[in-house]
Amino acid sequence: MVDVKLLGLWYSPASHKVEWALKLKGVKYEFIGENLQNKSPLLLESNPVHKKIPVLIHSGKPICESSVIVEYIDETFEGPSILPKDPYDRALARFWAKFLNDKVGAAVNAFLHKGEEQEKGKEEVFEMLKILDNELKDKQFFVGDKFGYADIAANFVGYWLGVFQEASGVELVTSENFPNFCAWRDEYVNCSQVKEYLPPRNDFLAFIQAYASKT
Structure with a gap:
């Protein structure tokens, strides 16, 4: 049972x-x-x-x-640790997870809405990506050398954000503007610990396109 x-x-x-x-x-x-x-x-x-x-x-x-x-x-539950064992690394993981979770609303506004709401969202997302671009330089994971808590929290910026951009036609996340972030994102979605857990991109893109047209 x-x-x-x-x-x-x-x-x-x-x-x-x-x-x-x-x-x-x-x-x-x-x-x-x-x-x-x-x-x-x-x-x-x-x-x-x-x-x-x-x-x-x-x-x-x-x-x-x-x-x-x-x-x-x-x-x-038993199994691999998701949060780091080291107290400082654990605090860092929680910090970045909270940072990422707090920025989701702005990203949705930037890509799925229009007018003032979209412009405000775009400004907030741009600032978020500047911070992440600096943080993720030459990094595969947010904390240490192991996939964990903050990397799970990063699923929105690592995967959903790109689908939202394609569905809406709003060109915001580019390798010219954010080379470190985009390099991290490309590795993230192809990581063996990531890609098997993501929803099928074509199905998700079609769903977001239909939702965006209604919005």
Whole structure:
């Protein structure tokens, strides 16, 4: 009997972060796809505060918020460590994960909206990418020499951002503007620890194009 369930969406980077952690740990789980226009009673009951995905349900107990869930998975299940063991490296990983999570909204506004909202988002994304371009010079991973917590959090900028750019036609992330970031991104999406966990690009691109046209 499966006692781990994940309420999520196949195209959600937050859902994928949790799935990633479960797969890295070798945890068997049941994925339950949600409809955000018609949220299930299970989702509303499991996350009554925010009513959002993802939600991990382990032995009947719900855990919410993707970063919290990933840490819970790391502490609860056997397998490779996701957070670094060294306290300083662990703090760095949490710092970059929070930085990346905080910037997702601006990126969505930059690529899927119009007018003032888009321009403001583009400015914020440009500043974010300048910081990342400086940080990722000659680096494969965010912290140390091992794929981990911050790299899982980077799935949006490493993969989703490029699909959003192609779907919207907004040319913002280029190797001329951000050579270090783009070199890191290209290695990231082809890394064996990454590509097997990403949604199919063609399916995802078609979905985002359809969503962008409605937006």
